[in-house]
Amino acid sequence: MDFGFTEEQRDIQNLARQILGDNVSAAGLAAFDDYASERFDEALWAKLADAGLLGVAVPEEYGGMGFGFLEVALLLEEAGRTIAPLPLAVHLAAAAMPLARFGSAAQKERLLPRAARGEIVLSAALEEQFTRDFTAPALRARRDGAGYRLSGQKFAVPFAHRAERVLLGAASDEGVVVLLLDPRAPGVTLTPIRTSSYEPQSLLVLDEVAVAAQDVLAGPDDGAAVLQYAVEHMTVALCAHQLGVTDALLRQTAAYTSERKQFGVPIATFQAVGNRAADRFIDVECLRLTTWQAAALLAAGAPASVEVDIAKIWAGDVGHRSSYTAQHLHGGAGVDRGNAPWRYCLWARHNEMTLGPTASRLASLGERCARGEAMVD
Amino acid sequence: MRIEFTPEQNGLRQELRAYFRELITPELAAELELSPGEGGGPLWKAAMRRMGRDGWIGTGWPKELGGRGMTPLEQFIFIEEVMRAGFPFPFLTSESIGPTLAEHGNEYHRTEIVPKILSGDLCIAIGYSEPGAGTDLAALKTAAVPDGDGWVINGQKMWTSLAHISEYVWLAVRTDPDVSKRHKGISMFLIPTSTPGWSCTPVHTLGGVRTNATYYDNVRVTRQNLVGELHGGWKLITGQLNRERLSLMNYGFTAVLLNTVTQWAIDTQLADGRRLAGLPWVQANLARARAGIEALKLMCYKQAWAMTHGTLQMADASAVKVYGSEFFVEFYRLVGEVIGQASLVSRHSEAGQVAHARVEQLYRTTSILTFGGGANEIQRDIISAAGLWMPRAAR
Numbered sequence: 193m194d195f196g197f198t199e200e201q202r203d204i205q206n207l208a209r210q211i212l213g214d215n216v217s218a219a220g221l222a223a224f225d226d227y228a229s230e231r232f233d234e235a236l237w238a239k240l241a242d243a244g245l246l247g248v249a250v251p252e253e254y255g256g257m258g259f260g261f262l263e264v265a266l267l268l269e270e271a272g273r274t275i276a277p278l279p280l281a282v283h284l285a286a287a288a289m290p291l292a293r294f295g296s297a298a299q300k301e302r303l304l305p306r307a308a309r310g311e312i313v314l315s316a317a318l319e320e321q322f323t324r325d326f327t328a329p330a331l332r333a334r335r336d337g338a339g340y341r342l343s344g345q346k347f348a349v350p351f352a353h354r355a356e357r358v359l360l361g362a363a364s365d366e367g368v369v370v371l372l373l374d375p376r377a378p379g380v381t382l383t384p385i386r387t388s389s390y391e392p393q394s395l396l397v398l399d400e401v402a403v404a405a406q407d408v409l410a411g412p413d414d415g416a417a418v419l420q421y422a423v424e425h426m427t428v429a430l431c432a433h434q435l436g437v438t439d440a441l442l443r444q445t446a447a448y449t450s451e452r453k454q455f456g457v458p459i460a461t462f463q464a465v466g467n468r469a470a471d472r473f474i475d476v477e478c479l480r481l482t483t484w485q486a487a488a489l490l491a492a493g494a495p496a497s498v499e500v501d502i503a504k505i506w507a508g509d510v511g512h513r514s515s516y517t518a519q520h521l522h523g524g525a526g527v528d529r530g531n532a533p534w535r536y537c538l539w540a541r542h543n544e545m546t547l548g549p550t551a552s553r554l555a556s557l558g559e560r561c562a563r564g565e566a567m568v569d
Numbered sequence: 570m571r572i573e574f575t576p577e578q579n580g581l582r583q584e585l586r587a588y589f590r591e592l593i594t595p596e597l598a599a600e601l602e603l604s605p606g607e608g609g610g611p612l613w614k615a616a617m618r619r620m621g622r623d624g625w626i627g628t629g630w631p632k633e634l635g636g637r638g639m640t641p642l643e644q645f646i647f648i649e650e651v652m653r654a655g656f657p658f659p660f661l662t663s664e665s666i667g668p669t670l671a672e673h674g675n676e677y678h679r680t681e682i683v684p685k686i687l688s689g690d691l692c693i694a695i696g697y698s699e700p701g702a703g704t705d706l707a708a709l710k711t712a713a714v715p716d717g718d719g720w721v722i723n724g725q726k727m728w729t730s731l732a733h734i735s736e737y738v739w740l741a742v743r744t745d746p747d748v749s750k751r752h753k754g755i756s757m758f759l760i761p762t763s764t765p766g767w768s769c770t771p772v773h774t775l776g777g778v779r780t781n782a783t784y785y786d787n788v789r790v791t792r793q794n795l796v797g798e799l800h801g802g803w804k805l806i807t808g809q810l811n812r813e814r815l816s817l818m819n820y821g822f823t824a825v826l827l828n829t830v831t832q833w834a835i836d837t838q839l840a841d842g843r844r845l846a847g848l849p850w851v852q853a854n855l856a857r858a859r860a861g862i863e864a865l866k867l868m869c870y871k872q873a874w875a876m877t878h879g880t881l882q883m884a885d886a887s888a889v890k891v892y893g894s895e896f897f898v899e900f901y902r903l904v905g906e907v908i909g910q911a912s913l914v915s916r917h918s919e920a921g922q923v924a925h926a927r928v929e930q931l932y933r934t935t936s937i938l939t940f941g942g943g944a945n946e947i948q949r950d951i952i953s954a955a956g957l958w959m960p961r962a963a964r
Contacts, residue, residue, distance in 0.1 A: 193574060195871050196878075446957035450959050450960055461960050463946060469959060470952035473956050488572055502860045502864075555853070556856075558853050561846070562831075562834070562844075562855070566831075
């Protein structure tokens with residue numbers, strides 16, 4: 193039983209906190225509001241690459257630090273704390289980690305060193321508009337020699353236009369396959385999607401798009417397992433990001449209510465105010481514990497489907513409640529775009545709705561309960 | 570970050586499970602059924618002494634005090650398992666009062682009382698609340714007046730649970746008559762319930778569990794009964810309450826119950842041929858309960874780990890108390906809904922099933938935890954002040 197972090201992990205946490213804390217500001221983030229410019233901070237991306245953090249879980253032989261998912265989650269918690277304008281979750285957790293774990297030597301050699309150096313962005317297309325089981329995609333893959341031809345759609349793909357490759361799952365006649373799509377390939381149409389978080393996203397429409405053998409990450413034999421790996425790692429990465437977002441919102445709320453005076457006293461001294469903040473303290477602790485449990489299991493390669501569902505249930509609930517508590521206790525200051533909370537609130541919503549909101553994860557967990565797979569130890 | 574027990578700790582859990590299967594004989598179980606959640610009968614007393622003799626009560630206590638010398642984590646495992654077994658273990662005595670006596674008590678407390686706690690020979694009730702002093706405990710009026718080489722105590726306490734089966738009461742009294750001193754005029758005494766002038770009447774609660782009003786009519790005590798410094802009782806109370814809040818929240822019992830109800834829902838076929846566990850709303854309830862229990866489990870684990878490392882935070886202790894107590898209320902509702910009308914069938918009914926009857930009873934008893942051990946509003950005050958550094962209203 194160990195709820196602590198190793199010295200190396202604390203070093204990574206501090207490094208990430210320092211770089212992100214020093215370089216992400218409200219004024220800087222304002223440049224991306226309403227898609228005024230693309231929400232990608234090139235200078236910050238380069239700084240993280242220089243510090244080695246973009247390759248934190250990339251094996252050393254491919255130019256990375258050689259750490260694992262716990263270190264990725266630590267970085268993402270800090271990214272959430274600052275809502276850093278970079279595609280860290282998808283690049284690190286949904287693409288680079290499955291690639292490092294399941295890719296061929298040639299695939300890893302081709303993509304991982306450049307991903308760790310920040311020369312390329314990797315993305316993943318895990319959502320479909322009309323699919324709710326993320327491990328059972330509707331996108332069709334038709335065998336074509338040693339490669340595949342893809343037809344169908346993927347929804348809300350982050351940074352697809354910028355990505356060197358987009359990891360995605362598709363249904364072939366033999367089973368699920370996982371492919372590394374070149375978003376510039378003939379037959380690919382990217383339609384920009386604007387969302388409330390200002391993250392650049394695309395609707396990905398694929399019409400008989402050829403994916404060569406060298407970009408097949410997993411065939412039908414292990415495609416389902418590889419896709420599950422990517423989905424579970426991305427899910428917990430979102431939970432870690434949500435942990436940073438909600439913890440930051442809570443601290444902003446505590447600070448604001450301690451300063452703001454009404455009736456001659458700080459509003460934090462009103463029990464209705466203090467108690468509501470305390471409820472979010474408990475919430476954030478629940479999110480923290482369930483997230484780190486899921487992350488630790490994934491890092492150890494242990495089965496974690498039940499624990500991943502539970503973490504995402506908390507990420508959805510805690511994100512929602514933290515957002516509205518922050519807005520309410522800040523009063524007008526919480527919705528004023530001149531203050532900090534509003535952007536965090538939108539990212540809490542992003543994390544809540546991405547890869548399965550609470551109700552859908554409850555349904556998934558309920559099915560596991562009904563199959564006798566979720567007994568408490 | 571590694572949230573699992575060591576093989577040795579898992580071995581300890583299995584050993585304890587086997588131990589309690591053997592300890593709780595049908596005769597003992599029948600006796601416990603007479604007063605659920607209380608104990609106090611002859612077989613209960615014998616079982617307590619056996620646990621003490623076998624060294625379990627002091628699992629995580631230092632060897633020099635008569636324990637096994639393991640860590641708070643192993644002590645936590647023992648408490649979880651004894652609660653899972655459904656044995657009404659008077660955990661406040663060994664988990665909360667005992668450590669406070671070991672830390673602040675005099676020679677007599679350390680050499681006479683603590684060993685008897687660990688040997689299962691002693692039960693200690695807590696005398697804090699009064700008719701006019703609950704959440705505002707420092708308003709207590711029960712007073713000790715100096716008399717010769719000791720004091721004479723007069724007053725009344727409320728909610729003195731287990732007093733009717735306890736050998737001692739851990740009693741908070743006012744020793745400085747200057748009421749403006751409030752917190753600074755309170756002292757702690759450990760009083761034998763056999764002392765002349767002590768008496769107790771039952772209070773029957775919604776959950777069927779007995780608690781008590783206790784009366785102190787010229788109860789004479791000496792310096793040997795005083796714990797800690799004269800007028801220095803408040804910090805002992807707050808320290809004890811911190812420990813109490815931790816030990817009030819055990820997830821194991823609800824874990825067993827959820828597993829039992831889940832398996833029952835899987836095995837139960839409805840008249841129309843469907844499985845109960847196949848219904849979407851049943852799955853939703855099971856999932857809500859399951860996600861909630863996981864957070865409680867992790868909070869309990871983290872606190873046990875933090876105690877082992879001496880890093881326990883006051884806000885975290887209050888957080889688990891608030892979360893756990895409010896989760897229990899919701900939990901028994903969720904599993905009760907899954908059981909349906911049968912969740913109202915009591916253990917006294919032949920039509921009842923054991924797990925259902927437990928839900929029926931626990932739903933009625935669990936509400937005490939949201940205000941017992943410190944009202945949750947006050948716990949939230951502690952969290953916002955100690956965990957978020959928010960200013961508090963003057964009280």
